[in-house]
Amino acid sequence: MASELPHFTKLPIYVSRLESGLQRRIETLKRGVGEKAHILFLLADGDARIEGRGSETALSGPSIAWRQAAGDFRLVMEAGSAGFIAEIAEETLVRSIGDFFESAALHALFDSDWTRSFEEDRSAHDAVRRHLDSILDDVTTPQAATGMMIVAHLRIILVTILRASGIDEVASFTHGNNAHYLQRFRQLLEAGFRAHHPVGHYAQELGITHDRLHAICVRELDKTPKSLIAERLAREAALGLERSTLSIKQLSYSLGFRDPAHFSNFFRRMTGLPPGRFRKMMAVVTPDSGDFSPPSFADWP
Numbered sequence: 001m002a003s004e005l006p007h008f009t010k011l012p013i014y015v016s017r018l019e020s021g022l023q024r025r026i027e028t029l030k031r032g033v034g035e036k037a038h039i040l041f042l043l044a045d046g047d048a049r050i051e052g053r054g055s056e057t058a059l060s061g062p063s064i065a066w067r068q069a070a071g072d073f074r075l076v077m078e079a080g081s082a083g084f085i086a087e088i089a090e091e092t093l094v095r096s097i098g099d100f101f102e103s104a105a106l107h108a109l110f111d112s113d114w115t116r117s118f119e120e121d122r123s124a125h126d127a128v129r130r131h132l133d134s135i136l137d138d139v140t141t142p143q144a145a146t147g148m149m150i151v152a153h154l155r156i157i158l159v160t161i162l163r164a165s166g167i168d169e170v171a172s173f174t175h176g177n178n179a180h181y182l183q184r185f186r187q188l189l190e191a192g193f194r195a196h197h198p199v200g201h202y203a204q205e206l207g208i209t210h211d212r213l214h215a216i217c218v219r220e221l222d223k224t225p226k227s228l229i230a231e232r233l234a235r236e237a238a239l240g241l242e243r244s245t246l247s248i249k250q251l252s253y254s255l256g257f258r259d260p261a262h263f264s265n266f267f268r269r270m271t272g273l274p275p276g277r278f279r280k281m282m283a284v285v286t287p288d289s290g291d292f293s294p295p296s297f298a299d300w301p
Contacts, residue, residue, distance in 0.1 A: 012037075012089035013150060015136050020045065020082040027085060029073040036090040037070040038110070040157075042128055046081025050074075050115075057115055062125040064161065065115040084132045088154070091239075096154040099194055104187035106158055109165060111183070116165065124164040131157045178216045181206055185213065185225070193232045194256040199225045234270035237263070241275055242282040248275045 012033035018025075029039045029050070041050070043061040050057045050065060052073035059065060061081065067073055070087050077083075088096075097106045118125035131153040138149050188205050202225065203213045217225045233255060240251045252263030267275045 013092050013135070013154075014085075014087040015132060015139065016085045017133075017136060018077065018081070018083050018085060020080055021077075023079050025077050027075040027077065029067065029075055029085070030070045030087070033070075033087050033089045033092075038088045038090070038093055039065075039067040039070050039073065040086040040088060041065045041067075041075060041083065042086075042125070042132060043077075043081065043083040044125075044129060045083075046078055048075060048077040048081050048083070051076060059115060060117070062118045062122055063116060064118060064125065064128065066110060067113050068111070084129065086132060086135075092151070092154070094190075096151050096158060097190075098155065099191050102159075102162075103191040104184070106162055107187040107190055108183075109162055110158065116161075118164065121164050124160050127160050128157050131160075178220065181208060181213070181216055182220055185217070185228075189229060189232055193229065193236065194254075196233075196256050197229075199229070202229075230266075230270060234267065237267050237275070238271065238278065241279045248279075251275075 014033050016027075018027070029041075029052075030037070041048075041059075041064065043059050043063045043065075045061040047061070048059045050059070050067070050073055057065065061083070075085065093110065097103045097110070135150050135153045138146050138153070143149075184206055185202055188202055192201075199213065200210050203210045206213065213225050217223055217228060221228070223231075237251065237255055240246060240255070241248075244251065246254065248264070249260045252260040255263065257263040257266070264275055267273070267278070271278060273281070
């Protein structure tokens with residue numbers, strides 16, 4: 001039987017171990033951890049298939065499947081099959097990917113649906129399984145910093161899959177036309193927004209001119225690269241004010257500001273509110289009240 005897990009942390013994630021059985025079983029790939037949840041399915045042994053959206057994907061263990069959206073899919077496991085299902089909320093995935101330079105490659109890999117056989121790389125498959133087991137253990141017996149531990153295990157899982165997939169292969173997915181440049185810019189920005197890089201830095205990383213990056217962003221999003229960089233930083237600041245216990249001074253340093261006064265001026269300019277007032281408002285506003293909505297800046301393609 002799958003072991004049902006309670007909500008155990010502010011980092012929403014669901015993990016279920018699927019034990020081998022004598023009969024075929026059907027699992028829904030939606031556990032309610034968030035509107036933009038993702039699914040990681042590890043098939044250790046046996047055969048299974050993922051059905052949904054008018055298609056069917058067959059898997060044979062050992063293999064791993066990733067789905068960008070948790071809804072509209074179901075998992076059919078044949079008798080004798082075993083594995084894990086993890087439903088990962090968007091914010092949990094983002095924290096696990098982090099903001100390292102290599103994080104851009106992780107974003108590229110986990111920005112699409114895929115299925116991979118690990119028949120030729122069982123050690124990577126076994127490593128993913130061990131860390132899913134560790135997440136389950138940490139949830140079952142919570143300890144201090146359980147959320148941090150879960151993020152650490154999940155990051156190892158993501159990097160293990162990336163290494164098994166080949167970083168060069170992943171990078172090639174995002175090189176070429178304007179849409180790919182825009183996607184690559186987003187990935188680089190996600191990895192480095194705390195460093196406050198200028199637009200020219202990102203253009204150089206993309207191998208294009210400052211003017212071309214500016215033209216792509218304005219044409220596709222009707223925004224300049226500079227405004228997109230500022231909005232990403234403001235979004236992280238809003239999340240930190242709403243969900244973290246860091247002081248405003250500590251948060252400003254964590255976001256790369258050398259002077260908390262500069263952070264306060266930046267946040268007021270971006271949202272119309274000083275950080276302290278924003279935090280107080282979010283402390284009393286419920287998600288369903290409709291009284292106030294924090295900036296989401298979620299207009300990337």
